[in-house]
Amino acid sequence: MPSFLPNKTVNLGLDLQGGSYLMFEVESQVVYKARLETVADDLVRELRGQRRPGELGTAKTPILFAGRGLTPDGQVARVTIQNAADVQEAIKRIQTLASPVIGLTGPTGRNDLDVKAAPGNVIEIRLTEEAKVAMTRRAVSQSIEVIRRRIDETGTKEPAITRQGVDRIVVQAPGESDPEKLKRLVGQTARLTFQMVDETVPPAEAAAGRIPPGSVLLEQPGQPGEPFVLVRRRALVTGDNLTKADPGFDQQSGEPAVTFQFDGTGARAFARASTENVGKRFAIVLDDKVLSAPSIREPILGGNGQITGSFTIESANELATLLRAGALPAPLKVMEQRTVGPELGRDSINAGATAGVIAMLLIVAFMILAYGLVFGGIAILALTVNLILILAAMTMVGATLTLPGIAGLILTIGAAVDANVLIYERMREEELAGRSTALAIDAGFKRAIVTVMDANVTALLTALILFYFGAGPVRGFAWTLSIGVVTSLFTAILMTQVLVAAWYRQTKPKRLPI
Amino acid sequence: MKWPFIKIIPKNTKFGFVRFSIPAAIVSVVLCIASLVSCFTLGLNFGIDFKGGTVVEAVWDKPINLAQVRERVGNMNLRDVGVQDFQEPNQAMIRFLPPEGADASATVDSVKAELRAIMPGVKFPRVEVVGPKVSEELGTNGALALGIAIILVVLYIWTRFELQMGFGSIVALAHDIILTLGFMSITQLDFSLTTIAALLTIIGYSMNDTVVVFDRMRENMRKYKKMSFGDIIDLSTNETLSRTIITALTTFLALLGLTVVGGETMQVFTVIMLFGVFIGTYSSIYVAAPVLILWPPKRGAEKAAARTEADARP
Numbered sequence: 001m002p003s004f005l006p007n008k009t010v011n012l013g014l015d016l017q018g019g020s021y022l023m024f025e026v027e028s029q030v031v032y033k034a035r036l037e038t039v040a041d042d043l044v045r046e047l048r049g050q051r052r053p054g055e056l057g058t059a060k061t062p063i064l065f066a067g068r069g070l071t072p073d074g075q076v077a078r079v080t081i082q083n084a085a086d087v088q089e090a091i092k093r094i095q096t097l098a099s100p101v102i103g104l105t106g107p108t109g110r111n112d113l114d115v116k117a118a119p120g121n122v123i124e125i126r127l128t129e130e131a132k133v134a135m136t137r138r139a140v141s142q143s144i145e146v147i148r149r150r151i152d153e154t155g156t157k158e159p160a161i162t163r164q165g166v167d168r169i170v171v172q173a174p175g176e177s178d179p180e181k182l183k184r185l186v187g188q189t190a191r192l193t194f195q196m197v198d199e200t201v202p203p204a205e206a207a208a209g210r211i212p213p214g215s216v217l218l219e220q221p222g223q224p225g226e227p228f229v230l231v232r233r234r235a236l237v238t239g240d241n242l243t244k245a246d247p248g249f250d251q252q253s254g255e256p257a258v259t260f261q262f263d264g265t266g267a268r269a270f271a272r273a274s275t276e277n278v279g280k281r282f283a284i285v286l287d288d289k290v291l292s293a294p295s296i297r298e299p300i301l302g303g304n305g306q307i308t309g310s311f312t313i314e315s316a317n318e319l320a321t322l323l324r325a326g327a328l329p330a331p332l333k334v335m336e337q338r339t340v341g342p343e344l345g346r347d348s349i350n351a352g353a354t355a356g357v358i359a360m361l362l363i364v365a366f367m368i369l370a371y372g373l374v375f376g377g378i379a380i381l382a383l384t385v386n387l388i389l390i391l392a393a394m395t396m397v398g399a400t401l402t403l404p405g406i407a408g409l410i411l412t413i414g415a416a417v418d419a420n421v422l423i424y425e426r427m428r429e430e431e432l433a434g435r436s437t438a439l440a441i442d443a444g445f446k447r448a449i450v451t452v453m454d455a456n457v458t459a460l461l462t463a464l465i466l467f468y469f470g471a472g473p474v475r476g477f478a479w480t481l482s483i484g485v486v487t488s489l490f491t492a493i494l495m496t497q498v499l500v501a502a503w504y505r506q507t508k509p510k511r512l513p514i
Numbered sequence: 515m516k517w518p519f520i521k522i523i524p525k526n527t528k529f530g531f532v533r534f535s536i537p538a539a540i541v542s543v544v545l546c547i548a549s550l551v552s553c554f555t556l557g558l559n560f561g562i563d564f565k566g567g568t569v570v571e572a573v574w575d576k577p578i579n580l581a582q583v584r585e586r587v588g589n590m591n592l593r594d595v596g597v598q599d600f601q602e603p604n605q606a607m608i609r610f611l612p613p614e615g616a617d618a619s620a621t622v623d624s625v626k627a628e629l630r631a632i633m634p635g636v637k638f639p640r641v642e643v644v645g646p647k648v649s650e651e652l653g654t655n656g657a658l659a660l661g662i663a664i665i666l667v668v669l670y671i672w673t674r675f676e677l678q679m680g681f682g683s684i685v686a687l688a689h690d691i692i693l694t695l696g697f698m699s700i701t702q703l704d705f706s707l708t709t710i711a712a713l714l715t716i717i718g719y720s721m722n723d724t725v726v727v728f729d730r731m732r733e734n735m736r737k738y739k740k741m742s743f744g745d746i747i748d749l750s751t752n753e754t755l756s757r758t759i760i761t762a763l764t765t766f767l768a769l770l771g772l773t774v775v776g777g778e779t780m781q782v783f784t785v786i787m788l789f790g791v792f793i794g795t796y797s798s799i800y801v802a803a804p805v806l807i808l809w810p811p812k813r814g815a816e817k818a819a820a821r822t823e824a825d826a827r828p
Binding site for chain 1: 518519525526571617619623626638639640642643645647648655656658659662663666670671674707708710714719722725730733753754763765766767768772774775783784
């Protein structure tokens with residue numbers, strides 16, 4: 001086919017070609033919480049009056065405080081000031097931790113922290129609405145980028161990743177696809193950290209609930225001998241500092257593993273930590289689960305390493321992909337998942353096509369029987385052109401054909417002849433009222449068109465509402481219905497009029513054949 | 515018999531439709547009440563689109579023991595488990611809600627694993643998970659769509675025709691929707707997103723029919739200034755009767771194909787549509803028009819737009 005000819009085809013919905021539709025919600029609460037946690041940590045320095053790194057000038061007077069932390073929902077950071085007289089100064093110092101909010105069009109002129117005094121010498125720190133909006137928007141954009149990198153790496157066929165609403169992301173992968181794998185690939189936060197194991201408390205006591213401050217008890221799946229590991233909260237290095245990650249094999253055990261390389265910063269940090277902690281254990285943690293907790297036998301200076309921990313070849317491969325693409329800024333929650341196997345999709349197309357052919361044949365037969373070859377034929381011709389126009393219009397605007405869309409198309413076949421019927425019936429009436437054939441034809445069109453218009457506007461209104469509110473397949477139905485209403489106006493009125501007029505000039509009939 | 519058959523349908527029918535409007539009104543009111551009662555007692559069979567939850571269609575390469583599936587999946591600590599046979603003996607449809615607080619999507623994966631364990635060689639042609647937040651939104655949007663559709667259509671009819679006709683059409687629409695919901699409640703057909711699409715299409719179809727009759731009434735009101743309103747209704751309904759019948763027939767024929775071969779998903783849609791075509795045709799004649807007898811439009815004050823059209827007539 002020459003390339004200048006349009007070669008697009010109608011987009012098929014997932015229900016017709018098979019594939020997966022996944023809708024995620026970005027849990028922005030986690031991002032908000034992380035920001036407030038940082039603030040709660042940093043305010044210690046401000047209240048104590050310590051200088052920031054690189055800051056000049058004399059240290060300020062320390063302010064005494066206690067009860068620092070986040071509310072259980074993680075939405076408010078609080079600190080109690082010991083002397084009521086210090087509260088105003090404390091607020092002023094905490095406010096210096098705020099940073100300006102950058103909106104879509106530039107700085108909004110607002111800061112991200114709202115610092116207020118509450119009863120009982122308590123200072124409450126919240127994020128401003130502007131800050132939340134901006135943080136959510138950034139988290140969603142970053143997530144989309146990370147998801148795209150991850151999916152691209154696996155070579156999945158043309159996935160569509162789109163933002164929906166404020167904090168949602170829709171991933172659509174057509175064709176033969178494994179939704180479980182897609183979900184693992186997209187939905188995993190993949191936050192990798194290297195943390196020291198806290199060996200100050202025996203594991204049994206830690207499991208019983210004796211957890212020192214600054215440490216946390218994490219699960220270690222796949223290791224029945226040590227189901228939980230107590231680790232320091234502070235991360236030595238994170239996955240952000242990785243430059244390479246590849247699946248491989250552990251040279252001693254021969255088990256699947258992931259080999260990695262740190263960037264400069266990561267390598268330096270890890271070299272220092274491993275030099276200081278020879279003989280101790282560190283934990284490799286992925287999304288708050290310990291993958292493995294090896295001992296440091298000697299300082300690790302080269303910035304290379306490998307992660308082991310009950311991998312299969314496939315899961316090592318997946319982890320390497322995730323690490324290369326980077327971590328999501330916040331966890332994603334699956335809100336909606338729809339998967340259709342490609343075979344079911346094909347069956348649906350076939351069923352739809354058969355139903356369409358049956359409907360078309362029935363209507364052709366009916367119209368020819370009812371209105372004869374000429375008038376019936378004209379109606380059929382108008383209908384056929386109408387169908388072609390609908391498909392062409394759908395291709396042009398990139399609309400998606402879905403299973404309910406096919407139903408809409410078939411319904412249009414039934415309803416589109418209505419315009420012809422209205423016109424023909426009016427002609428019959430006018431002739432019966434004693435008008436000549438020519439006048440009857442003319443009056444039939446003039447009067448019927450008003451009716452056809454009024455009748456179709458109501459149909460169009462409902463179709464447009466359906467389009468606006470409908471989701472997925474239903475939207476496909478609305479597409480075909482609204483396009484069908486517009487094209488049927490064109491074919492029924494214009495085409496029918498031209499054809500009937502041509503027929504009249506040719507045959508000059510004494511009476512209408514209907 | 516003479517071909518084309520259209521000649522069989524006589525043009526100058528004189529059925530007294532209005533004569534039966536009181537019994538028809540009684541029938542309509544009784545049916546509407548029955549529908550509402552059914553909706554509130556039997557309820558509607560909401561699918562996962564509006565209730566939230568999970569549907570998994572499983573196909574094995576050999577026939578499957580459904581009782582075993584029921585038992586194994588039933589023991590998985592899920593809520594509201596339902597296992598149905600589905601088309602063939604080697605297929606099953608499993609519906610459930612994930613345990614409170616659990617991730618719905620992860621639960622699907624464990625159910626799939628369990629089904630694989632019951633008998634290997636299983637495929638999942640369709641999996642749908644709708645979270646509670648999404649189903650709530652879908653429900654709100656569906657109700658909004660119906661509400662806005664009705665308001666817009668009625669506003670349009672009011673501007674194009676008369677206030678009274680707008681009122682007549684809103685009564686007819688309410689009648690159609692209530693009866694269709696009653697039908698869905700009695701048959702316990704799956705109420706899904708597609709159902710909303712069907713309901714909106716029924717609104718469109720019913721209004722199409724109503725508009726054609728109203729349009730003729732408007733014309734006849736001008737033409738026969740002395741005729742009683744009841745007679746105007748009868749005359750207009752008779753004049754448009756052949757068109758009403760033929761369009762109902764063609765729509766019916768188009769839907770017939772879908773009902774026979776359209777597959778499970780489409781069957782519900784077409785059954786509702788068929789019901790709606792019937793109800794919509796009935797309501798144009800016996801609900802929208804008789805309401806105008808109770809509250810007739812002012813004579814001689816027809817809309818200006820309509821008058822110019824009349825002038826165009828020879």
